[in-house]
Amino acid sequence: MQLDQRTVGDAMIITVNEPRIDALCAIQFKEQMRILSADAPQRVLLDLGQVDFIDSSGLGAIVAALKQMNDGQSLELACLSETVQKVFRLTRMDSVFKIHADVPDLGSCDA
Template identity: 55%
Template sequence: MSLTSTVTESAQIVTVDGPRIDAAMAIQFKEEMREQTVDGHSRVILDLSRVDFIDSSGLGAIVAAMKQLGDHRQLDLAGLTPTVEKVFRLTRMDTIFQLFPSLDDAISARAG
């Protein structure tokens, strides 16, 4: 798993380039998110469109990434596959994060 990052006028987009965020990947994910987002944009969109599995360690890693951003920066999630979205809704994490069906939806939510 690796992360790629691009910056637009409205946000920094971090894409997860792998199918899983689980216990085996959680520490690596947190470290890469920190590296990618240090001193970055005030809004970060995490593109999860390539992720088809997440476990509790993966959820914890995403929460940790949100906390690393601090109080004045926002982490939104985009492109959740049905399986991943179900995990977020069952664990009520959808009340913590703003979930967008696609990356385009996430980008246009702030632009419009």
């Protein structure tokens, strides 16, 4: 599982550089998110622009990443493909997460 992070202003942007978040990598994703977000600023933005597929384990790992945020931190999502967006809509997780069409204030997604 390849995650890159950069801090821009008051936000940490974590980019998932994988086409899938599924059962094979969900535990690794969750652990890497825990490490990266531990010292992150209040706003953490997860860029999913390169993710084409997410299964229930992947969705669960993203929800777990939200739950392991420190007090005062938020986890926002950006650049969801139509397929990934559909998973969030069908499970109503789109009402739990703030979802951006692109990475705010930084222009369009890489995907």
